[in-house]
Amino acid sequence: MANPASYRPSQIPEEPGVYRFFNQAEKVIYVGKAKNLKNRLSTYFGSHLTNKTRRMVHEAVRVDWTIVATELEALALEFSWIKQFQPTYNVQFKDDKSYPYLAISLSDEYPRVFITRNEKRPGLKYFGPYTNAWALRNTFEVLLKVYPVRSCSAGNFHRACLPAHPNRNPRPPDARASGP
Numbered sequence: 001m002a003n004p005a006s007y008r009p010s011q012i013p014e015e016p017g018v019y020r021f022f023n024q025a026e027k028v029i030y031v032g033k034a035k036n037l038k039n040r041l042s043t044y045f046g047s048h049l050t051n052k053t054r055r056m057v058h059e060a061v062r063v064d065w066t067i068v069a070t071e072l073e074a075l076a077l078e079f080s081w082i083k084q085f086q087p088t089y090n091v092q093f094k095d096d097k098s099y100p101y102l103a104i105s106l107s108d109e110y111p112r113v114f115i116t117r118n119e120k121r122p123g124l125k126y127f128g129p130y131t132n133a134w135a136l137r138n139t140f141e142v143l144l145k146v147y148p149v150r151s152c153s154a155g156n157f158h159r160a161c162l163p164a165h166p167n168r169n170p171r172p173p174d175a176r177a178s179g180p
Contacts, residue, residue, distance in 0.1 A: 002058060004044070004045050004058065007063065012065070013065075013067055015036070016067070016071050016073070017034060017068055018032070018034075018068065019037065019063055019064065019065040020065070020085075020087075021056060022064070030056050030087050030088070030090055031082050032078065033077070034074065037067070041063065044063075052089065053089075056089040072131055076130075079131075080129070098129070099130060099133075101116055101117070102126070102127040102136065102140065104125045104127075105123060106123060106125050107123035108154075110150050111149065111150070112150050113144070113151055114151060
């Protein structure tokens, strides 16, 4: 067990960011975010810690951080690093606790755009994660009104998907009036 005083940083910025605690094997054991890194990290080196936090701080041998522009950006980076590093002391996100992505199926003849929370699959281009699902759904609806892109699943796609929706029809308005 390490003494937290041995790796306590002295120059911590007062900006938003994401921090990682590492153990002796250089494995990330905890990822956290902060609106103010200095204030947040200082709490780990105080005397009023829960048992779990005390164990983590004593197992760690170093802490580092990454400064970001906003608290929202910190939340997204924290989520990404928790998924990537699967730290021992973080609560792991389950499928129903994940953030949504906007996905585009680039490998399809007619690319499909949709919102998903599932694991990433090949052939899809992902944008996100987004922390506000409501705002993403609104953006998705605007995207469908502005661009002629399909949103229906493969099971519902019979080449009538795009022409059946006037706002998504790639043909000029005169062609719509005269038929296919």
